[in-house]
Amino acid sequence: MKNKLYFHTTLNQKTTEAYASIQKERETVGYYDLPEQDINPILEYCKQIPAQIESIAVIGIGGSSLGAKAVYEFLKPVKNLQRKLYFFESTDPINIQNLLSKIDVTKTHFLVISKSGTTVETFAIYKYILSKQSDYSYYTFITDPNSALEKYAKELKANVLHLPQNVGGRFSVLSTVGLVPLALCGIDIKALLLGAHHVKQSFFEQGELQDILLKKALFYSQNHAQYPINCLFAYSESLKYFCEWYVQLWGESLGKKQIHSAFHVGLTPIGLIGPKDQHSFLQLIMEGTRDKSVTFIQIEDFENDVQIPDTSLPHLEALDALNSLPFSRLINMQCNSVIEALRDEEDIPLDSILLPKIDAENIGGLIFYYELLTSLVGELIDVNTYDQPGVEAAKIILKKKLSI
Amino acid sequence: MKNKLYFHTTLNQKTTEAYASIQKERETVGYYDLPEQDINPILEYCKQIPAQIESIAVIGIGGSSLGAKAVYEFLKPVKNLQRKLYFFESTDPINIQNLLSKIDVTKTHFLVISKSGTTVETFAIYKYILSKQSDYSYYTFITDPNSALEKYAKELKANVLHLPQNVGGRFSVLSTVGLVPLALCGIDIKALLLGAHHVKQSFFEQGELQDILLKKALFYSQNHAQYPINCLFAYSESLKYFCEWYVQLWGESLGKKQIHSAFHVGLTPIGLIGPKDQHSFLQLIMEGTRDKSVTFIQIEDFENDVQIPDTSLPHLEALDALNSLPFSRLINMQCNSVIEALRDEEDIPLDSILLPKIDAENIGGLIFYYELLTSLVGELIDVNTYDQPGVEAAKIILKKKLSI
Known part of the structure; x- marks a missing residue:
């Protein structure tokens, strides 16, 4: 550069x-350390997602979607990516239905991303999508440790990943929040x-x-x-x-x-x-x-x-x-x-x-x-x-x- | 409203x-009169475009594309439109190829829109697309009367439509510039x-x-x-x-x-x-x-x-x-x-x-x-x-x- x-x-x-x-x-703000993190856990996690999954859908808003979208849309036109990535980030009913019409819920893995674990938009959309795909193995939840969302996911025995400590939403693209959806699409997160x-x-x-x-x-x-x-x-x-x-x-x-x-x-x-x-x-x-x-x-x-x-x-x-x-x-x-x-x-x-x-x-x-x-x-x-x-x-x- | x-x-x-x-x-600025214009010539023109044309592609930038795009994208998710509408509005080579990969040039009608008739971006893209589809019947040119573009189009015996007088590009969405692509997609321009x-x-x-x-x-x-x-x-x-x-x-x-x-x-x-x-x-x-x-x-x-x-x-x-x-x-x-x-x-x-x-x-x-x-x-x-x-x-x- x-x-x-x-x-x-x-x-x-x-x-x-x-x-x-x-x-x-740098001692307290988490994002400074992200470039040197160990990405092996993320790559290991990605291997669990079955090959027949063709699309990844992020259910998240603001810091939970904008970063991954920026990277994905930058690389998509020039790279032959493994999977498509969609973003459910609006409560607009037309938009939700429009996005759903583009994916096959039996071939999509959903990443429900909410740092606080209580984002209204995210849960409104999640509840709706859950009515279309009720098998929890199609979902991974990304949230702060001990959030209500983590407790929920653990009770379901669903996949949960954590945000690193002290990383704010808008600085989180280089953490699990951005790396997981990007790696699942085959983007070189290393x-x-x-x-x-x-x-x-x-x-x-x-x-x-x-x-x-x-x-x-x-x-x-x-x-x-x-x-x-x-x-x-x-x-x-x-x-x-x-x-x-x-x-x-x-x-x-x-x-x-x-x-x-x-x-x-x-x-x-x-x-x-x-x-x-x-x-x-x-x-x-x-x-x-x-x-x-x-x-x-x-x-x-x-x-x-x-x-x-x-x-x-x-x-x-x-x-x-x-x-x-x-x-x-x-x-x-x-x-x-x-x-x-x-x-x-x-x-x-x-x-x-x-x-x-x-x-x-x-x-x-x-x-x-x-x-x-x-x-x-x-x-x-x-x-x-x-x-x-x-x-x-x-x-x-x-x-x-x-x-x- | x-x-x-x-x-x-x-x-x-x-x-x-x-x-x-x-x-x-209102005596001199053209856009004020657009709501009451006679749209029959536009509707007649649209009838000439064969039914097997599945997509319309606007080659134009700024005032030549933004208005039609605004209306099309507003209505597309809720209306069952007759044709898809694409916009070639960038000289970004990745973007041009990406858009071209989405359309079948034998089933697309191209609208080359340039008020002045000499817009650099528009002609760079037009020349490129012409190398993919050299049959002039696939093109309509929208420009000011007597522009170099009109002379060119007339020499080819290609379709030409005019912008009304004294309508600036950014005020032109309700003129031929916006109405033609929208009507071709089946949008109710009336x-x-x-x-x-x-x-x-x-x-x-x-x-x-x-x-x-x-x-x-x-x-x-x-x-x-x-x-x-x-x-x-x-x-x-x-x-x-x-x-x-x-x-x-x-x-x-x-x-x-x-x-x-x-x-x-x-x-x-x-x-x-x-x-x-x-x-x-x-x-x-x-x-x-x-x-x-x-x-x-x-x-x-x-x-x-x-x-x-x-x-x-x-x-x-x-x-x-x-x-x-x-x-x-x-x-x-x-x-x-x-x-x-x-x-x-x-x-x-x-x-x-x-x-x-x-x-x-x-x-x-x-x-x-x-x-x-x-x-x-x-x-x-x-x-x-x-x-x-x-x-x-x-x-x-x-x-x-x-x-x-």
Whole structure:
């Protein structure tokens, strides 16, 4: 992964302190250790799932689904995966029926994922699916130790897997929560973790990413009042769900009251896909209020490339310049053109990330890169990166309505 | 459609003037007339497409694809549509091949849509698809009269349809651009336009929506510095692509330099889907910086509903309260709980839109509602709602790189 910053900032005492805090945090926050975990128990578990199972369905929402979806959707178009992966993550009745019509419940293994073990959406959907497939051997439950869900699963003698300690939902993709569904589809989770490990190493062992991540975090935090919106503009359709994962990670981690004040702070994440969103959101970035930073993501080598044919169309000869160009070159030229145009404006903070190719190692690295960046920015803007007290109020109101 | 505002504002001289400007604009801006257009030519054209054509593929980007996609994806899960609709809207080589693998080019009719007739992405993709299907009878071209694309199509004696005059790309979904692909899939375009017509009538003939749209536009424009971000939070998975259409409409129309100043202004659109994004973005709205307004969209009657079974799970008896509840009630209770929780904060501007059901008439109305709102806000924040000068710079740089 290469990351080039087009803005300037100088590391200072604040970044030194933030780095020290992150170092200290490693003792208590669980996600930092995930890249080096022993994956053998997961691989062993996967062997138990019979070969005739064609699909895996995650019943889970938010942190229980977004990470696996990001990785799966990134790799699916280029890898010959063993099984299909579906996500039941909405209480929309049309959506539930639509998804169910796509799978054969006798050839699907369901992963019921709920950290707390009491997520309303997850259990509403689970109860419905249970009415279609009542054999518990078709289910695995992933939850925190001693949750009500674990007790339930144990009573049924069903499969239960645990989340590691102190890993929050939105930081859990590299734990059982993400690794189990991905491994069951045949995704190389060892490579996924290796990619994360390399990024971690670079950050904690004074590699190139230490300087870059600190500078980026410092810039975002110092300028969060002027540039409160952070766009991720990815030039690959395969990164669409990575953007959704990023939106949760960034928004839910960084939008809250400060620890040492009563101020509401927050950085607003926006996911964009190029070149499509050049025809949508770009105008706003280019000419709208100067409240946005933009990070571009490009794929260096699409591998499975195709070329624009050498065809001349009468009256459209101007477009002959496209002939024989590989699409991968075109899409990257488009991205570079947008970067140049925005740089010319001089007041839009930009950086660009180049992923060598579409594989598990690269997406693992990108995930860890964003987790580290989130932790750093959270530290610098003085919030608790790992809680989400703001979602409780609506849950309490709902439970009251439901008389739970 | 019902729309309830949870914030207060009083109409004033500015709104009277803005309304007068919109009235005047109807003489020159084309989209206002679309609901009452004669659709017989489109229906006649559709009859020419042979019955053995199973799929329709739009080759187009931005305004040429987002509108039809929004309507199609809204209706697809509940209607038994005649044909499938695909969108080639990216130069990502993986995406192009992936889409091509899903269709049979001998049973697909391609709609090449480019208003200007020279969109780089569209022609790159068209050339590639032409190498897979070289029979021009499989193509229809939709473009402005006298564009290079029209000349090309005429030379081939291929089908050409025109965009109506003075209709910009992002306001074109109710013109040939959206109606042709939708009608070819068997979507009731008459009902779609009728829904738009009712909203238009309500706005221009002093119906309920006139007051509401003026108040909403006034509030957004008066407070655009304090609340520069406008979230659309839709409690229906089927509205996912409507949100993408909204993002283009809002962002590209309202993000630009003011007409009577050199200031950059703009309102940033964000599309959210509930309840999923309660587990993602809600924390940021609830506890983050107070820079967002939120509009909720709910479906009153999902029609094709299902019920949570009456099952009690040991250790999870607290969730028995969900039993026998229709999912449609649950999802709407979730939405109402979030609205209540946000109202309790007292400083987040909210409103909610209730769509009676999922059909063409309702989505047509919602589209026109947002088009009118965009025009009003554009007028009030002093921008040219209908141009997009900011996207030109990157295009020029790309053309230079390509030596076009």
